[in-house]
Every structure is written in structure tokens, then in C-alpha cells.
Amino acid sequence: MAAKKNTKKQTKTTQFKNWIGGKWAVPHTRKTFENRNPADTSDLVGTFPASGPQDVDDAVVAAKEAFQTWRLVPAPKRAEILYRTGELLAERKEQYAHDMTREMGKVLEETRGDVQEAIDTAFYMAGEGRRLFGHTTPSELQSKFAMSVRMPVGVCGMIAPWNFPMAIPSWKLFPALVCGNTCVIKPAEDTPLSTYNLVQTLVDAGLPKGVVNIVAGFGPDAGAPLVEHPDVDAISFTGSSEVGRMVGQTAAAHFKPCSLEMGGKNAMIVMEDANLELAVEGALWGAFGTTGQRCTATSRILLHKKIAKQFTARLVERTEKLRVGNGLVQGVQVGPQVNAQQIETSERYVAIALAEGANLLAGGKRLKGKAHAEGHFFAPTIFAGVKPGMRIAQEEVFGPVVALLQFDSFEQAIEIANGISYGLSTSIYTRDVNRAYRAMRDLEAGITYVNAPTIGAEVHLPFGGVKQTGNGHREGGTGALDFYTTWKSVYVDYSDRLQRAQIDTGE
Numbered sequence: 377m378a379a380k381k382n383t384k385k386q387t388k389t390t391q392f393k394n395w396i397g398g399k400w401a402v403p404h405t406r407k408t409f410e411n412r413n414p415a416d417t418s419d420l421v422g423t424f425p426a427s428g429p430q431d432v433d434d435a436v437v438a439a440k441e442a443f444q445t446w447r448l449v450p451a452p453k454r455a456e457i458l459y460r461t462g463e464l465l466a467e468r469k470e471q472y473a474h475d476m477t478r479e480m481g482k483v484l485e486e487t488r489g490d491v492q493e494a495i496d497t498a499f500y501m502a503g504e505g506r507r508l509f510g511h512t513t514p515s516e517l518q519s520k521f522a523m524s525v526r527m528p529v530g531v532c533g534m535i536a537p538w539n540f541p542m543a544i545p546s547w548k549l550f551p552a553l554v555c556g557n558t559c560v561i562k563p564a565e566d567t568p569l570s571t572y573n574l575v576q577t578l579v580d581a582g583l584p585k586g587v588v589n590i591v592a593g594f595g596p597d598a599g600a601p602l603v604e605h606p607d608v609d610a611i612s613f614t615g616s617s618e619v620g621r622m623v624g625q626t627a628a629a630h631f632k633p634c635s636l637e638m639g640g641k642n643a644m645i646v647m648e649d650a651n652l653e654l655a656v657e658g659a660l661w662g663a664f665g666t667t668g669q670r671c672t673a674t675s676r677i678l679l680h681k682k683i684a685k686q687f688t689a690r691l692v693e694r695t696e697k698l699r700v701g702n703g704l705v706q707g708v709q710v711g712p713q714v715n716a717q718q719i720e721t722s723e724r725y726v727a728i729a730l731a732e733g734a735n736l737l738a739g740g741k742r743l744k745g746k747a748h749a750e751g752h753f754f755a756p757t758i759f760a761g762v763k764p765g766m767r768i769a770q771e772e773v774f775g776p777v778v779a780l781l782q783f784d785s786f787e788q789a790i791e792i793a794n795g796i797s798y799g800l801s802t803s804i805y806t807r808d809v810n811r812a813y814r815a816m817r818d819l820e821a822g823i824t825y826v827n828a829p830t831i832g833a834e835v836h837l838p839f840g841g842v843k844q845t846g847n848g849h850r851e852g853g854t855g856a857l858d859f860y861t862t863w864k865s866v867y868v869d870y871s872d873r874l875q876r877a878q879i880d881t882g883e
């Protein structure tokens with residue numbers, strides 16, 4: 377990555393290489409792939425390397441070498457680079473948000489939020505450089521000192537999805553770096569530019585060569601070799617459950633720590649005492665923000681029978697008014713889906729829901745017309761009359777498609793909300809404090825919101841889910857530090873004699 381302050385130049389470059397050991401590297405495969413704007417597929421954002429195992433190997437070698445010096449840089453000094461990164465990201469926010477909307481589609485307001493999340497993570501993790509607390513504890517023996525300290529894990533392999541193109545890479549890279557690890561990141565094939573922008577910023581902030589390396593490419597060719605590589609000490613993956621299962625199995629075969637963050641089918645419960653206007657507002661944002669392409673998207677809305685009709689009418693009315701279009705155009709509220717495959721998935725689930733007997737109340741089709749001709753646009757879609765066992769109520773669509781279900785009692789709402797294989801995010805709208813607290817206790821999910829939709833995570837709280845959403849790790853907050861460090865227990869005996877734990881009494 378060339379000289380500092382050349383960010384403008386970088387985003388105009390259309391041909392990218394891998395970033396390995398502080399240098400641009402042409403992939404051994406000599407292959408590239410195109411990154412196109414999903415709102416206008418005639419707009420080529422850039423071409424990126426379609427890397428293979430040899431490229432991954434080069435990057436891992438560079439990261440392994442860099443680890444020997446990076447791990448010895450004091451954590452507060454490592455943190456200073458993150459702090460500077462946060463400052464530079466803030467300066468470049470507008471440009472990076474613009475790049476992100478161009479490659480991923482979500483509206484500018486949201487891509488600004490995505491960059492902001494990386495800024496917040498930079499500052500939060502920079503603060504950790506002066507904490508990274510371990511424990512001191514008494515020893516059972518005299519003149520003996522006991523403590524536990526956090527050690528870096530080593531080379532961390534990171535596989536990112538496309539829906540939060542800068543925020544999610546920052547959730548992975550920044551805690552790993554402050555803890556003293558080095559990294560090889562494989563961006564999602566739909567949104568590599570934002571990872572390049574992020575890493576460019578780290579480099580401009582003073583990150584030494586080899587500490588972060590980018591290998592771009594497709595999952596089976598560049599992602600799988602990263603998971604398998606014997607010198608990669610830990611894997612952090614965010615993506616589909618299908619791929620996550622494979623990644624987890626491969627990592628397990630190598631006894632490699634592996635953090636998996638996967639799907640959701642997130643329920644919003646609207647009780648009969650809810651502020652309905654607020655709930656409708658939340659539903660629109662939760663279901664159709666990021667064009668429904670969030671793992672925390674509100675994809676099921678559970679309505680108390682007493683308010684179902686009123687809520688549904690209002691939601692349909694507001695949904696039909698949403699402006700769908702190019703996220704760079706002011707006033708547009710919902711961007712395109714990220715690629716043709718995602719549109720096909722939305723179409724497939726519409727057909728499935730209709731066949732199951734659900735009632736289509738809004739949307740249900742791709743948008744054509746002049747304003748939508750060049751992109752992957754799908755109309756915000758609402759299904760009512762959905763039953764808990766239907767596939768549209770069980771499976772993740774990852775598009776602007778929401779299912780409305782009804783319930784008679786609070787207990788039934790909790791049962792329906794929990795009756796899925798995922799457990800990422802949940803929400804309840806109620807003014808009854810007892811019900812709110814019962815929901816916080818009883819909803820099976822990593823995240824519960826009260827009087828807010830299922831989206832809106834903040835970086836200093838743990839992020840992740842239960843059941844098939846994940847495998848028990850958390851990103852965000854101190855949970856990330858737990859993944860990117862390993863505990864070392866240290867005993868210092870200053871008695872000048874052999875003292876045997878559990879045997880000598882110390883008398």
C-alpha cells in the first residue's frame with residue numbers, strides 16, 4: 377500500500393492485487409474477478425485477485441514472520457496505531473461510505489454507519505491496549521505469586537461476509553491486533569474494496585508490514601486453504617450456516633480455535649399494550665434496513681391478535697411508500713440486493729411462502745422499470761397469515777421479506793419466537809415492565825431489544841447468538857478479547873525451596 381494520504385487515488389484504481397508482507401502481490405493464479413455496483417451493474421468498481429492456496433500460503437508466511445516482532449510491541453503502542461486508525465477513518469468517512477454504497481448497495485446513511493462502527497471499534501480496542509486485564513490471585517503456598525495473563529494466539533485467519541463490509545472486518549482485525557496477533561483476511565467477493573480501504577488506513581496509521589495481509593478471492597479457493605493452513609492458529613468466520621459448518625469442522629480437525637457467526641431468523645414481538653406507531657417504525661427499519669440483508673434483520677413479526685389488523689394495515693401502507701433505488705441517490709431508503717443470487721433467493725422464498733399458503737400483502741417481486749433496470753432491486757415484501765412451522769417462518773431469506781404471525785398470549789409469543797433453530801436477535805414491544813423482563817430472561821437469543829427492533833448492536837457489547845447461530849464465541853466487547861487471546865497462568869516461587877501444590881501445607 378503506497379504512500380500516505382493517497383486514499384483518493386486508491387479508490388480510483390480499478391485493478392487490485394493482494395496485500396502481502398507490506399507489498400502488492402500479483403496472485404499466483406493470475407486470475408481476477410470483477411466487483412460491480414449492485415445498483416448499476418454497468419459500473420465496475422474494481423477487479424480483484426481470484427487467489428488460490430499458494431497466495432494464502434505467502435500471506436501466512438508473512439503473518440507468521442511479522443508475529444515474532446508484533447507480539448513484542450507493548451500493547452499500549454499497538455493501541456496507538458488503532459487510535460490513529462480511528463482518527464483517519466473519521467477523516468475518510470465520507471469517501472469510504474461512498475465506496476461501500478457503490479460496491480454493496482446499502483444507502484449512504486447506512487454505509488456511513490458502517491464506517492462509524494469501524495471507528496468506534498478502533499477507539500474501543502485502542503482503550504484495551506491499556507487494559508487487557510488478567511488476574512492476580514493468592515497462591516495456596518507461602519512466598520509464591522500467582523497470576524494469569526493474556527497471550528496472543530498467533531496468526532489469525534479471517535473470513536468476512538459482504539453485508540457489513542468494513543464494520544465486520546474491523547470487529548475481527550482490531551481486537552486481534554491489540555492483543556498482539558497478526559492476520560490474514562479474506563474479504564467477501566462482493567465487497568473487497570472496503571476491506572482494502574480499512575487495511576490501507578491501518579497501514580497509513582503506521583501498522584508494520586506483514587501484520588495484516590489481504591488475500592482476495594472465492595471461498596473454496598482462498599477461504600478454505602486459510603482454514604486448513606497448519607500455520608493459521610485461529611479462524612474467525614462470519615457468513616452462512618452452510619459454509620460455517622464446513623469451516624468449523626475443518627478447524628476442529630486441526631484443533632484450531634474457531635469463532636463462527638452465522639444466520640438468524642429474528643423475531644419482533646408486538647404486545648397489545650405496545651406503542652404501535654413506534655413498533656411500525658421499528659419494523660420498517662428492522663425488516664427493510666440494509667434491504668433485509670443483516671443477520672439480525674427483523675424477519676418475523678409476532679403480533680398480538682388484538683392489534684394485528686391495525687399494525688398490519690399501517691405496516692403495509694408505510695412499506696409501499698418506501699423508496700427503493702440506488703443508495704447514492706438522496707431520498708432513497710432501500711438499496712438493491714447485493715447480487716443476482718440474493719434476488720433469486722428472495723424470489724424462491726416468495727414462491728415457497730405462496731405455496732405454503734401465506735398471504736402476500738406487499739412486494740413479492742423484483743423491480744424492473746427505468747430506475748431499476750440496471751440493478752438487483754427487490755420490492756419490500758410482507759407475508760401475513762404465516763404459521764410458525766412454515767419455511768418462511770423458519771429459514772433465513774437474507775432479503776427484504778418479512779413474515780407476520782399472530783399469537784394469543786405472551787407465553788405463546790415466547791414459544792413461537794424460540795421455535796426455530798437460530799438464536800441471534802429478538803425484540804419485544806411492550807409497556808409492561810414485567811413482560812419486558814420475562815422476555816429478556818426467556819427469549820433464546822444472544823441479543824434482546826426492548827422497544828426497539830432486532831438491529832442496532834453497539835460495538836462495546838458482545839455480539840453473537842445461541843443455537844445454530846454460532847458456536848459460543850462473541851465478537852464486540854471483551855468477548856472478542858477472549859477469542860483473540862489465550863490464558864497463561866504464571867506462578868512465581870520466591871521461597872527458595874521446593875513447594876508442592878496440594879501436598880505441602882506451607883508450614
Ligand code: ADP
Nearest residue numbers: 536537563564594595596599600614615616619
Ligand atoms: P453468503 O451466502 O452470505 O455470501 P457465505 O457463507 O457463502 O455467505 O460467504 C461468507 C464468506 O465465506 C465469504 O467470504 C466467502 O467467500 C467465504 N466462503 C465461502 N465458501 C467457503 C469455504 N468453502 N471455505 C471458506 N470460506 C468460504
